[in-house]
Amino acid sequence: MTWTGGAAGAYARCVLAPNPGHMTLEGTNTWILRAPGASRSVVVDPGPLVEEHLAAVARAAGDVAVVLLTHGHPDHCEGAAAFADRAGCGVRSVDQQWLIGEAPLSDGEVIEVDGLALRVVASPGHTADSVCFLLLAASALLTGDTVLGRGTSVVAHPDGALGPYLTSLRSLQELCAARRVRQLWPGHGPVLEDPVVVLDGYRRHREQRLEQVRAALAAGAADALEVVQSVYADVDPVLWPAAEVSVRAQLEYLRAE
Numbered sequence: 069m070t071w072t073g074g075a076a077g078a079y080a081r082c083v084l085a086p087n088p089g090h091m092t093l094e095g096t097n098t099w100i101l102r103a104p105g106a107s108r109s110v111v112v113d114p115g116p117l118v119e120e121h122l123a124a125v126a127r128a129a130g131d132v133a134v135v136l137l138t139h140g141h142p143d144h145c146e147g148a149a150a151f152a153d154r155a156g157c158g159v160r161s162v163d164q165q166w167l168i169g170e171a172p173l174s175d176g177e178v179i180e181v182d183g184l185a186l187r188v189v190a191s192p193g194h195t196a197d198s199v200c201f202l203l204l205a206a207s208a209l210l211t212g213d214t215v216l217g218r219g220t221s222v223v224a225h226p227d228g229a230l231g232p233y234l235t236s237l238r239s240l241q242e243l244c245a246a247r248r249v250r251q252l253w254p255g256h257g258p259v260l261e262d263p264v265v266v267l268d269g270y271r272r273h274r275e276q277r278l279e280q281v282r283a284a285l286a287a288g289a290a291d292a293l294e295v296v297q298s299v300y301a302d303v304d305p306v307l308w309p310a311a312e313v314s315v316r317a318q319l320e321y322l323r324a325e
């Protein structure tokens with residue numbers, strides 16, 4: 069089913085950016101969060117620098133207290149500075165290079181805006197600077213690119229790394245179980261139900277791929293490309309460049325074992 073964004077419960081609305089692609093699915097999800105009846109909102113991942121998209125986000129967001137970034141990939145953060153300028157607010161992220169007038173995000177911190185409480189959950193792996201945001205009031209976790217609405221994510225080697233990614237998936241799974249999180253709101257693709265099942269599936273998928281990479285190496289694959297051709301034979305070749313990035317992360321992980 070095609071994802072088009074829209075309302076997600078009483079606290080959130082997703083405005084879909086017009087940048088669909090193999091890696092971005094239907095486009096980047098820009099999430100606008102606001103407590104019911106509150107005047108100010110929080111915008112997560114303004115998305116690419118596309119004027120019509122930023123204008124649509126501004127219309128839906130009204131007064132914006134702050135812009136938050138799940139990580140520093142351009143399809144999430146490229147439009148952040150222009151949007152913050154238009155909204156008259158700051159930008160917060162883990163990576164200091166995107167900050168505007170605000171402090172960097174820190175793990176475990178709770179961001180409060182007009183009755184909205186968002187907890188920052190560090191989730192390095194897809195990138196070193198990846199975070200999720202826990203919105204307990206909506207029983208939802210915003211996952212950025214750590215978990216996507218469809219398919220699987222990429223470990224963006226060398227910035228991203230597999231060891232931290234597997235650790236993040238495990239701790240997010242524990243968090244979702246402990247806090248009874250009922251939905252994942254990803255950076256691309258549709259809202260996901262059953263977070264614990266989804267996160268468990270992500271981790272198993274990664275471990276399965278690792279086994280396949282080990283087997284490909286044992287069978288004589290000499291480099292990342294040969295591993296991709298063997299392990300990702302079932303995947304559309306347009307995704308092979310992305311797969312090669314993930315394979316490099318897996319080879320690095322195996323070398324460190």
Ligand SMILES: [Zn+2]
Nearest residue numbers: 139141194213
């Ligand atoms: Zn990304």
